[in-house]
Amino acid sequence: MTSNLFVVTVLLLLSAAAASLPCALRHYPTGSVCVCNVTYCDTLELVEPTVAGEFVLVSSGRDGIRFQQSRGRFVNASQVDFHPAVMRARYRRFSRSLKSVTVELNRKRRFQRVAGFGGAFTGSVSYNLKLLKPELRMSIYQAYYSKKVGIGYSFMRIPIGGCDFDLKPWAYNELPINDGKLSNFSRLDSRDVQRIDQIKELMNVTGNYEIKIMGAAWSPPKWMKSNNDWSGSSRLKEEYYQTWADYHVKYLHLMKAAGIDYWAISTGNEPMNAVIGFLFIRFMSLGWTAHSQGRWVGAHLGPTLRNSPFKSVKLFGGDDQRYTLPWWYSLMNEGHPNATQYLDGLAVHWYWDGITPPGLLDQAANLYPDKLLFNTEASLGDKPFQTHGPILGSWDRAESYITYIMQDLEHSVHGWIDWNLLLNEIGGPNYAKNYVESAVVINSTGEELYKQPIFYGLGHFSRFITEDSIRFETTSSDSGLAVVGFERPDGKTTLIFHNKRSSPCEMTVRDPERGTTQLQLPPKSVHSILYA
Ligand SMILES: *[C@@H]1O[C@H](CO)[C@@H](O)[C@H](O)[C@H]1NC(C)=O
Ligand SMILES: *[C@@H]1O[C@H](CO)[C@@H](O)[C@H](O)[C@H]1NC(C)=O
Ligand SMILES: *[C@@H]1O[C@H](CO)[C@@H](O)[C@H](O)[C@H]1NC(C)=O
Ligand SMILES: *[C@@H]1O[C@H](CO)[C@@H](O)[C@H](O)[C@H]1NC(C)=O
Ligand SMILES: *[C@@H]1O[C@H](CO)[C@@H](O)[C@H](O)[C@H]1NC(C)=O
Ligand SMILES: CC(=O)N[C@H]1CO[C@H](CO)[C@@H](O)[C@@H]1O
Numbered sequence: 001m002t003s004n005l006f007v008v009t010v011l012l013l014l015s016a017a018a019a020s021l022p023c024a025l026r027h028y029p030t031g032s033v034c035v036c037n038v039t040y041c042d043t044l045e046l047v048e049p050t051v052a053g054e055f056v057l058v059s060s061g062r063d064g065i066r067f068q069q070s071r072g073r074f075v076n077a078s079q080v081d082f083h084p085a086v087m088r089a090r091y092r093r094f095s096r097s098l099k100s101v102t103v104e105l106n107r108k109r110r111f112q113r114v115a116g117f118g119g120a121f122t123g124s125v126s127y128n129l130k131l132l133k134p135e136l137r138m139s140i141y142q143a144y145y146s147k148k149v150g151i152g153y154s155f156m157r158i159p160i161g162g163c164d165f166d167l168k169p170w171a172y173n174e175l176p177i178n179d180g181k182l183s184n185f186s187r188l189d190s191r192d193v194q195r196i197d198q199i200k201e202l203m204n205v206t207g208n209y210e211i212k213i214m215g216a217a218w219s220p221p222k223w224m225k226s227n228n229d230w231s232g233s234s235r236l237k238e239e240y241y242q243t244w245a246d247y248h249v250k251y252l253h254l255m256k257a258a259g260i261d262y263w264a265i266s267t268g269n270e271p272m273n274a275v276i277g278f279l280f281i282r283f284m285s286l287g288w289t290a291h292s293q294g295r296w297v298g299a300h301l302g303p304t305l306r307n308s309p310f311k312s313v314k315l316f317g318g319d320d321q322r323y324t325l326p327w328w329y330s331l332m333n334e335g336h337p338n339a340t341q342y343l344d345g346l347a348v349h350w351y352w353d354g355i356t357p358p359g360l361l362d363q364a365a366n367l368y369p370d371k372l373l374f375n376t377e378a379s380l381g382d383k384p385f386q387t388h389g390p391i392l393g394s395w396d397r398a399e400s401y402i403t404y405i406m407q408d409l410e411h412s413v414h415g416w417i418d419w420n421l422l423l424n425e426i427g428g429p430n431y432a433k434n435y436v437e438s439a440v441v442i443n444s445t446g447e448e449l450y451k452q453p454i455f456y457g458l459g460h461f462s463r464f465i466t467e468d469s470i471r472f473e474t475t476s477s478d479s480g481l482a483v484v485g486f487e488r489p490d491g492k493t494t495l496i497f498h499n500k501r502s503s504p505c506e507m508t509v510r511d512p513e514r515g516t517t518q519l520q521l522p523p524k525s526v527h528s529i530l531y532a
Contacts, residue, residue, distance in 0.1 A: 020045040020149075023066035032064050033441075035448040037044070041064065041139035042451070043149035044463060045391070050490065053514045058464075060456040061499075061525030062395040066454060074515040074531065098520075099505040101478040103497070105485055105512065109473035114486065115372065115414045116212070117462035118155025121143060123163070123166035124429050127194040127420045138456045140440060140449060141202040144421060145211065151459030154210065154467060155263075157376055157417050158195070160217040160251050164283030164432045165420055165521070166191075169219070171284075172247065177223040180354040182244045188254050196258050212263035214376065214417070215251065216319055216347075219284035220244055230284040231432075234274045235292065245300040246476075252310045264314035265305075266347050266376070267297055272320050283432040287326040288323075290331035297343070298336025314344035317417065319376055319419060320357040321349050326364040335425045342459070345371050348413075350378030353404050358411040365412035372414045377417035379436040380454075389427025389435040390452065395524060396435055396451030402498050402526050405461055409471060409484050418458060424488020457526060464494040464528040479523070481505055497527045 023034035023042040034042050044067045049056055053074040060066045127135055143150045162170040173185040175395055188196075203209050222228050224240040252262055267288075270277075274287030288296070297317070305315060316339065318328055325348060332339040347363055365373050380397050381388045391397060405416055420438045427435030439455040442448070469486040476483050480501040486494050493514070499505055499521040508518050514531065521527060 001076050018065065018429065020069065022068075025064055025066070028122055028392040031062075031395055031453065033393045033452055034066055034138060034455075036139050036449040037133040037144075037449065041136075041449070043142070044459065045149055045374060046463075046530070052532050055517070055529050055531035057519065057527060057529045058460070059522075059525060060398075060453070060460065061522045062453075062514065062526070063522060065457065065522070065525070066451075071519060072519075074509075074511060074517045076155075076515040099478065099480070099503060101476060101481045101505050102506045103477075103481070103483050103495070103507060103509045104475050104495075105495075105510065106473040106475070107487065107513065109164070110487075111471040112373075112412050112414055113471075114152035114409070114465050114467070114469045114471065116419075116467050117458065117465075118153045118157065118212075119418040120157040120159075120377070121130060121195060121199065122163055122420050123191055123195075124423060125165070126191065126423055127429060128169065128197050128442050130194065131444060132442060133446050136442075136446070136449055137198075137201070138205050141205045143451065143455070143462065145202055145206040145208045147206075147208060147463075149404055150206070150463075151455070152463045152466075154208070154211050155214065155415060155417050156199075157214045159217065159269070160215045160265070161189075161210075161219070162249065162284060163218045164430050164434045165182045165428070165432060167429055168431050171217075171221040172251070174221045174223075177221075180278075180421060182243060182247060182250060184465065185247065185250050185254075186336045188258060189222070192255075192258070196255075196260055198228060199260060202241055205249045213260065214264040214316065215248075215255075215262050216266040216269045216376070217248065217286070218269045219286045220247065220460065225286065229277065231337075232274065232281055232403045233278040234287045236286060236288070236296065241296050241300045242304070244296070245381070246306040248301065249304055249308045249310060252308075252313060256310075259295040262313050264309070264316055264349035266316040266319040267301065267322060267343075268319060270320045270349065272324065273280075282351060283430075283434055289335075290328045291335035294335025294339035296331030297332065298339040298341075301453060302338065302342030314372070315342055316345040316347040316372070316376070317343040318375065319347040319349070321352045321354055322358075322360055324358040326347075326367050328366065330365070340368070347375050347376040348373070349383055350375055350404060353407070358407050361408065361411040361413060373412055373415060374415040375408050375413055376417045377419050379438070381435070381437045385401075390423065390425065390437050390441045390450075392441065392450060393453060394419070394437075395453050398526075399498075399500065399524070401454050401457045402460070403500075405458070406482055406484050406496070406498065409461075409465075416461070460496055460526050460528045464496065464530055466490070469494070478505070481507060492532055494528060494530045497521060497529070499523065499525045499527075
């Protein structure tokens with residue numbers, strides 16, 4: 001299970017200079033995880049290349065490597081610094097199965113500017129963190145949000161009130177009922193207070209005080225809804241349209257007073273759940289048609305937010321599946337001509353991406369070129385025929401993430417936010433038993449954390465594609481090797497490669513500005529290369 005497959009052909013095979021702590025790999029029948037305990041947790045520490053053409057390569061794969069580093073240098077093809085004979089000797093072991101692939105860069109063809117990556121801090125995440133030994137809590141904060149030793153997340157999604165990842169459904173001002181003035185929404189819930197303490201601890205420990213927080217409500221208190229219930233088919237009662245807008249601004253006020261500033265809110269999580277999904281979705285939801293949500297946003301939420309002290313908080317629409325693109329937004333405007341004008345961004349969820357064409361993302365981006373396009377939720381094990389909850393060490397699940405993150409990046413997406421940062425062994429807690437996978441799993445004893453392959457898959461993007469990186473065109477000569485490329489604001493280039501094959505491949509990268517390099521990629525592996 002060591003990294004034997006991995007050779008850089010460009011001579012300069014320096015020892016990994018950075019003092020990353022390696023993964024403490026543990027094998028389960030279903031795969032391999034990296035174990036963190038109170039005294040140990042692996043890190044990703046990089047010495048970034050500074051000399052033109054020098055690179056650091058970070059690799060993870062099915063066979064057990066995790067963020068393994070090597071270094072090398074691009075050479076000009078004309079210089080022929082590397083000789084095919086040398087390579088052949090090194091690669092003798094693979095000579096029969098080696099597939100040659102060429103990757104070409106075209107920096108002149110440029111696409112979207114990436115904002116960043118993140119995860120969701122649900123009630124269950126907060127609950128799980130509370131179970132952990134303090135040292136492990138610090139490790140998980142670092143693992144996700146440190147830009148020095150972790151995967152450098154910069155976004156965080158937080159439910160406004162409850163969601164399904166909680167011990168029970170909840171909202172503010174559940175009592176008194178029919179209280180249009182929200183007279184009892186004057187303080188935060190104790191669950192918020194706990195979460196705020198944890199977020200402050202996270203910021204303190206990681207030194208990352210710039211985290212951009214996005215809020216989303218799942219459901220108002222039951223009395224605002226047509227069915228007076230948490231789940232099932234529902235709509236917002238017309239007489240509470242303004243109350244529901246005020247509720248959002250009250251929440252922003254109370255969070256600000258507690259020291260947490262929001263970067264954005266959405267118009268509400270998955271509005272279709274309580275319109276078409278209520279037969280199988282058992283957790284708190286509020287149903288909207290696009291038309292009525294347009295009326296609410298155009299006449300209530302939009303003006304209320306823009307006339308409040310939180311006028312610069314961004315507003316994201318949709319927050320639902322890809323198949324709602326782009327028709328949801330045009331129907332919103334039929335509900336109110338100003339509806340989409342209030343939106344700064346379009347939020348989309350991953351769950352049906354497998355059967356919905358990614359071209360819908362580009363259509364939405366073309367129709368609304370000034371709006372941010374974010375994936376705001378994804379988690380595996382949601383379908384009835386799948387294993388719910390974590391599969392420890394599943395590389396297939398990491399590959400699924402890698403595939404869909406790349407697909408989104410190739411189709412106009414600016415930001416990518418994962419679902420729960422941390423779940424327990426069964427993928428919860430979740431009062432609706434809607435258990436799913438998570439990139440990091442806790443042992444409920446609080447003594448260990450398991451970093452799943454998904455965590456590394458995410459990190460290959462989030463750590464390297466820094467804020468304001470611009471995607472440029474890349475092509476691969478083989479469909480088994482996927483690649484995306486970015487020019488970062490610090491002038492460095494990063495490429496992420498995914499060898500989907502069950503065999504190694506020999507890859508030649510041609511960058512017209514830096515030259516050529518050859519790398520060998522193990523079977524089923526993902527790589528980030530960063531060069532000056
Ligand atoms: C913690 O993990 C490290 C590295 O795997 C190991 O050496 C150590 O024994 C572990 N400690 C405990 C208490 O399990
Ligand atoms: C206000 O809400 C709290 C729960 O947060 C509840 O205990 C209390 O009874 C409510 N007050 C009124 C007047 O309904
Ligand atoms: C931040 O950490 C320092 C020690 O590293 C501690 O003294 C301080 O109380 C912490 N602040 C918060 C808000 O947690
Ligand atoms: C739409 O917004 C404009 C200002 O941008 C305002 O003048 C107009 O009245 C609004 N339309 C409606 C129907 O509210
Ligand atoms: C969690 O820890 C307990 C106690 O050490 C152990 O028996 C159990 O196997 C651990 N769970 C996993 C998934 O390793
Ligand atoms: C590493 C190296 O020598 N790179 C050079 C390759 O050639 C291009 C253009 O011909 C130069 O710009 C690079 O500096």
